[in-house]
Amino acid sequence: MPLSPDEASRFADLLKGHAEKLATRWTDSVATSLRGRLSSAELQRQTGDLQKAFQQALAGGAVDVTDDAAAELRAQLAEISNSRARQGFNATETAVSVYALKDAMLEILGEQSDVATLRDYVAFSTFVDRAALFTFDNYVRVREALIADQAEQLLELSTPVVKLWEGVVAVPLVGTLDSARAQVVMERLLQTLVDTGSPYAIIDITGVPAVDTQVAQHILKTVVAARLMGADCIISGIRPQIAQTIVALGIEFGDIATKASLADALRYVLGKTSYRVVAAKRPER
């Protein structure tokens, strides 16, 4: 049952007339549900703002949250859901911040009990429900944006290509390798090869928790692509457990050089270039 403009203005008056009582009741019931995780001053400010926004919207003749008159209310609701989502409150705790207005309003209306008041209240309740739904939608959107941001940051963080020696670059892979990450790693490695003109690349998989056929496929593709461009790849950092998995799965690395440690791989590459690693002679005493 939607709110009529007539009812809206009546509720606006109610909100104004009982502002103090409503605010106290509202803040109290939100505070209990948040169990002291937000300071009461902060909470009072929020409910105060929200109450004013509700009153303005209703006084302006808004019968739905999507009305023009409710623009300020929408902004307030969005702000509340933003801060709740970023502070790590769950969906219920966010929704209660709006729903609590219904309890507070019922208490004020409790003094008069006729059919007309009940009808008014149901209409008002629908309006608050819509507002809460709007808040919830916004809350979900903010949370999803947070997750997307974090996934992107993870992608950025986890794929450095480092220069080990003149003409030798290394990619220390850390974490599970899915298709998206493998693609990023491959592109970044190949681009670095072109930029630095390094004919050797070492792919270190010490930080990869598990190697299955898919991960192996990604690594093999990278190696073949690097070869096509004229660079040689060495795979290092194969832990004993992973070596056993690779054999058990029947993954063939073919003629790709594999080494147990990054140090071994570097020594192997230096051996293939014009460098030779020898221990320096100690000065005799």
Added chain:
Amino acid sequence: MERVPVLKIGDILLVSIQIDMEDQTALQLQEDLAERIVVTGCHGVIIDISALDIVDSFVGRTLATIASVSRVLDAETVVVGMRPAVAITLVELGLSLPGIRTALNVELGIEMLARSREDEYADDDEDEADPATVTTP
């Protein structure tokens, strides 16, 4: 039809492909190169594809053919400057261009050719007792 120029630098023929490779262009290049290797007596061919956005299966196969033909004529072929995007596409298509030697850029390609020539002469040294028979490049 556009033709790809073949430049002679010392003992090396340099081919820099700056246009879109069509099938006819690729075939023409194959013929031109074979002719020039015989005429100049060069022992190395460098094909620079750093300006190519697309390498399709036909061009890939032609490159392999060029490499085989030059090898018969005693010239080593190195394909240089393949772009990462091209390499990824070829791998996704399952074309690994077997039989083609590659290098990251022209400089490394020249180095690679010089090294393989050196190795060849070093082998000759071991085979033949008289070093005077070794011709200077």
